[in-house]
Amino acid sequence: MNDNDVLSKAKDYIYRNARLIDRRRYEYWFEGGSKEAVIQALGAYQNEDGGFGHALEPDIRCPYSQPVPTELALAVMLEVQHTDLEMFRRLIDYLRKITLPEGGLPFVHKNVMEYPHAPWWSAERDDLPMMNPTGNILGMLWKQAFDPGVTDEDWFIRCVEYVWRTMDQEGQPTGYHEGIQWVNFLVNTPDQERAKPYLQRLDEWLAQPGVIELDAHAEGYVQKVLDWAPTPDSYARKFVTDDVLEAHLDALAEEQQEDGGWPITWPTVSPFVELEWRGYLTVERLKTLKAYGRI
Template identity: 55%
Template sequence: MGEKRIIDRAKLFIYEHARLLDRKRYEYHFEGGSKGAVIEALRAYQNSDGGFGNGLEPDLRGPHSHPIPTEMALSLMEELNSYDVQILEGINSYLREHTLSEGGVPFSLRSVNDYPHAPWWTAEEDSQPSINPTGRMLGLLYKQQTRPEIVQEEYFIRSVAYVWRYMEQERPVGYHDGIHALAFLQLTPERERASQYQPIMDQWLSRPDTMERNPRAEGYVHKLLDWAPLPESYARKFITDEELEEHLQVLITQQQEDGGWAIAWPPVSPAGEQEWRGLITVERLLTLKAYGRL
């Protein structure tokens, strides 16, 4: 399939089905659109408490702020290399109020139970910290320089202490924990301390059951291009050139007839499925572009 054909089909899908945020992301990356337009679309998902909700994570359909959508907002600004000061000030305020006493934020909050959501988001309690999303959230707040003073906040220092305790006492359980632990270790300024845990993470990544190496595996699995969506991704060094080429070729063939890529889990609703597919279609295009296939 030609490169232009891949993009043209994806473009039709995005404009037919994707939400405004992902249309603006597509426009920025592929059609000369502006970062500002993406930021303005992102801003609509932010609540008065500074956190993000309102379906930014399409499997969380309720209005309330949650930790993972808030981390997703940081990740989207990192994608643009553009951290909006007002959005950051809101996130800082949200984390100041919702970071747990021992540091870190929960995976999910009990308010999720009052609205449609995927079953894995159900929260019986929300008093325990989770490396997902605490690790990458802290890493990105270290990296951004729009509001560098955030890393001096008392809540931030407590959360950093939590992540170091996690690194000392636990190991990642699956993809989501792994990418958040890795993001923290890559972005923390405590380089000597981080280097102590790199061999442990490398050993974990090298295990045959950590990364799914079958590009045609079905179900909710995370394949090599999920671990290394960009050539500079940390996990890329654990992927051979032959494996990379095979996964890229299969990824291209998995573009659906309607131009989008499918999700690998049961959707909450038809709207949620289309929103996820729009988001993922932009992600797949960015991966193909980064590896020189577009």
């Protein structure tokens, strides 16, 4: 299949099945669409309290603001390097409000239970800090240029100290979803001198067999090379040889389904939610192929 076929089939899938936010992201990356249109679509997911909900994370179906959908919203802003400043400042207001007394953000609020949700989003308490999504949110806020003063605020500093404490206690990440929190926090912290010993621990962990799945055709819910290194400048790229990387790029292109979308590897709340996830993931897979010069 040539490059034009890959994009043509993916476009058909996206316009048949994907949410407006993912159609706008596709347009931005592959059809000259505007960053303003992406942010306008993103705004529909923001609540009065400044957080994001309404199934921006498709497996969390409740309308309420939740930490991880808010993390995703921040990621979209950085993806297009643009935001509405009022939208961004309201997002920060929400993060201030949900920061716990000793620092850190909860994984999910317990009101998630009032609506359909994937089982891993169940919660009986929402007053416990978690590395996921605290580390990634802090890393992204260090990267953003919309309002640099945010990183000097008390709630932010308390969250930073929570992450350092947690890394001390854990020693190493416990899996992919925590590993990417370590990566984004440590790569983006201005205190690179303090980060050095933690980066060494992170590197030792990433080098362990099985942490980065090197089998390009492994099945099930595993995190392969291109999940860890979706772009050539990804931190984990240095742990993968060129020939292994090329094999994974070949396999990724081959995984495109007949309908034009890419598959997911986890069970979803409903068939409709699977279409939403596949729309999001299809844009992500296309971005990776583009980043490595495959399309």
